Amino acid sequence: MNTMTKKMAAVAIASAVAFSGVASAEAATYKVKSGDTLSKIGSKYGVSYKTIMNQNGLKSTRIYVGQKLQIGGTVKASKSSSASSAKASANGSSVITNAKRYLGTRYVFGGSSPRSGFDCSGFIYYVLNQSGKKIGRTSAAGYYNMAKKVSSPRVGDLVFFSGTYKRGVSHIGFYIGNGKMISASGKKVNIANIRSGYWGKHFTGYGRI
Incomplete structure (x- = not known):
């Protein structure tokens, strides 16, 4: 194979890789454990705690056990990404189907079951666990810190509101579309x-767990 032929082959291979939409690395998802800090987690992956904060939309260095953090890398954007998006959409629809089963269930502060009643975060906790997402019970603010912030919500994502009865994030719901x-x-x-x-006056943003 002469030099020109080799160059043409190299260009063809590079083009094929580019059009496949596969990035060089995938972002790691890290689940926070007891004793973890952003600095400790960053040292494991060779990134700064500020990078982790920026990537996950964190406003402080405070993290929670069970919280999921995206760390470094880029995500594949080819067929696997499309399949992942389709799966996420199906999962989100399933979450909302489960959530709608409890329309009309009474509101009870601190409640987290259909029998006792729900408060906002108890409703999120119960429905997500019933839908196969095993998460701990926490407050609206706790889920806000756990969630990956998104600007374009999908059905089944979380919606957050601030200042409804106290300062900071204080209410949470499921996005159902439209x-x-x-x-x-x-x-x-x-x-x-x-x-x-x-709700428009207190809207804060969307998140995904």
């Missing part, structure tokens, strides 16, 4: 518009 959410608020589990009226 600018609406399902959450435990007021007197019962109900569906409401996110960006208008009362």
Whole structure:
């Protein structure tokens, strides 16, 4: 094979790799364990704690046991990515199907089951666990810190609100599409518009667990 032929072959291979949409590395997902700090986690992966904060949209260095962090790398963007997105969409729809089963269930502060009633974070905890996502019970603010922040929500993502009865993130619901959410608020589990009226004034953002 002459030099020109070798160069042409190299270009063809490079083009094939580029069009396959496969990046050079994948982002690692790290689950926070007892005793972890952002600095300790960063040292394991060779990145700074600030990089981890920026990548996960964290406003402080405080982390929680069970919290999932994305660390470094890039994600494959080819067929596997499309399949992953389709699976995530199906999972999100399943979560909302489960959530809607409890429409009308009474609101009870601290409640986390259909029998006792739900508060906002108890509703999230119960539905996600019933849908196969095993997570611990925490507050709306706790789930906000656990979640990966997203600007374009998918059905089944979380919606956060601040200042509803105290400072900081204080309410949470499931995004069901078309600018609406399902959450435990007021007197019962109900569906409401996110960006208008009362909720629009307190809207904070979306997250994904």
